[in-house]
Amino acid sequence: MSAYLVKRLLLAVPVLLGVSLVVFTMIRFIPGDPAQLMAGQAATAEVVRQIRESLGLDRPLPIQYAIFIGNLLKGDLGRSLFNSAPVVEELAQRFPRTVRLALASMVVASLIGIPAGILSATRHLSWLDSLVMVIALAGVSMPVFWLGLNLILIFAVRLHWLPAIGHETWRHLILPSVTLGAASAAIIARMTRSSMLEVLRQDYVRTARAKGLAEPSVVRRHALRNALIPVVTVVGLQLGTLLSGAVLTESVFAWPGVGRLLVDAVLARDYPVIQGAVLLISTTFVALNVLVDMVYAALDPRIRYE
């Protein structure tokens, strides 16, 4: 297990270096002087010169990259062009809100997706099965921002049951987490269904039935435990998707997280913030994928020997 763990962790290192390289190069591909871009149009010549020096722009590219990584490791991602706040502070303030939203969405997605998938598999080829699968397909086909706007229209504008924007209380969390979790619920339902169907065909399930166990017990004690292994992976991977999917949901609900920060920064061409937000989201995404692989390997020993 530990050998697999080390190997998996080591594999993530070049990916993270690659991600940082893309973010580093990004600013250099945009037409114009990177120092001027980083300083903003209103900056004085002195500020531009300082930035040029701090980024090492007059030195060869590999050195510039080393400086970039050095700053990154010191936790220095530069300052926002608009409020001059350090990007790291801005991210530290907003990241917990995005995580809260993503975790709440994951709970919503699992609570809907897993039971729906089990229901569908145990009633295989019935009208209920078809209905669940059509709803699931509609769930993955629906633009997440459109679902969010519709929920605002119904529950905030018309019924006045829930707030449309804000992030202070748990009530503010309901509409955004349902919006963000809906597509994941659909994916989890499809995965749970196919995994359950696969397991229900296995010999040990037939044995359990043959020895006279009641069907609910067969499903719960014998099938579900095995069927949930791949589902755990999908749920874990969905968490990564949810963190990035928050870009849209946060924009709809004015949720002050990293996703909304990124979109605002792109629209305002606030490059240091764009770099910081992209790095943070992608690093978390890669880390989550590694974590999911590890959990999967712990749950299913067969994986480690492949």
Add this chain to the structure above:
Amino acid sequence: MAVLAIFALSGIFAAWLAPYDPYRADLEGSLAGPSPQHWLGTDELGRDILSRIIYGARVSMVIGSISVAIGVALGVPVGLFAGYFGGRFDLLSQRVIDVLLGFPSIILAIVLVTVLGVGLVNVMIAVGIVSVPTYARLVRGQVLSLKTQEFVEAARALGAGTPRIVFRHIFPNTLAVLIVQTTLQVASAILSAAALGFLGLGVQQPTAEWGAMLSTARQYIQLAPHTLIFPGLAIMLTVFGFNLLGDGLRDALDPRMKI
């Protein structure tokens, strides 16, 4: 299939089908609800929403097909060569793909749009590039299993050269999974482009693009909810159609994948 047929026909014959010019503003008739004159109502500038949705089908069709073509054109050759030749090219291409997959797809699209700038063409390029790793991985996996099969060995024994083996014997056998993936990818490309349009990072106004239409409609959610409902329905039904077709094709072409 019916939904997709309507989508395709709307896109192709938009000029004949649309009851009004999708760009003609009529400020006096703005934000009007559905009526016999304007079946789906009008938007904030008094433009006919049905006509804009019909023209929007054309925009989505172009985005879906061109971005998928970009993904196929770049991803398939990489997958073919990496899988067949292995070695350094394989190693290098796999690491690049690992890095691209290290970005969540919407984030990668946003990074590309930041560099390239907004607008229809750049959205197609961004959405296309995002799909490259998927194609490369898929084809590489197929080639790895195909190249050890007997029919490839037979071709080699008969003296067929490498290009002939790769393009005449291996590539046609990857087509089934490629067609399924492409269908599903069109759905995902339409969704991604709409998302970028909604965020203001995609196709810009006044072009009749579904995501951009929703972006404007959100400001009138209280006054004119119809401006929000219909463009969203158009996206959902089209994407639903492609997803359904993709699932159906997968069941038909590869019964083992049937769920």
